[in-house]
Amino acid sequence: FYDVYECADGEYISIGSIEPQFYAELIEKLGLDPDDFADQHDRSRWLELKAKVAAVVVTRTRDEWDAVLEGSDVCYAPVLTVSEAIEHPHHVARGTFVESGGLKQPGPAPRLSGAAHPLWSVPRLRL
Numbered sequence: 394f395y396d397v398y399e400c401a402d403g404e405y406i407s408i409g410s411i412e413p414q415f416y417a418e419l420i421e422k423l424g425l426d427p428d429d430f431a432d433q434h435d436r437s438r439w440l441e442l443k444a445k446v447a448a449v450v451v452t453r454t455r456d457e458w459d460a461v462l463e464g465s466d467v468c469y470a471p472v473l474t475v476s477e478a479i480e481h482p483h484h485v486a487r488g489t490f491v492e493s494g495g496l497k498q499p500g501p502a503p504r505l506s507g508a509a510h511p512l513w514s515v516p517r518l519r520l
Contacts (some may be wrong), residue, residue, distance in 0.1 A: 394446050425445060455471050
């Protein structure tokens with residue numbers, strides 16, 4: 394069930410709950426029947442069960458799912474636009490995006506031991 398799912402508002406969430414404890418919490422948070430999803434590794438049912446996950450996810454908006462899943466042990470993230478990613482608290486706290494020439498763009502990676510990295514010449518994002 395490691396995939397991207399469409400929500401009621403046309404936005405998307407990603408789900409990657411593979412380990413048993415995370416998978417169990419996913420089933421609980423989505424309100425799915427645990428008996429129906431008990432045999433997680435039965436590949437013959439994956440398409441059917443994935444369709445059931447998709448049918449539930451599409452009943453709420455991305456923000457509604459964020460309210461349910463954020464902070465839980467479900468391996469989940471909202472799929473963000475570039476503009477949203479730039480402003481997301483996770484990226485802001487880590488300095489993931491930098492400004493160069495008045496434009497925000499992904500900063501150089503990897504960042505090693507806090508050493509300063511000059512920006513190299515890359516195509517700039519226009520938002």
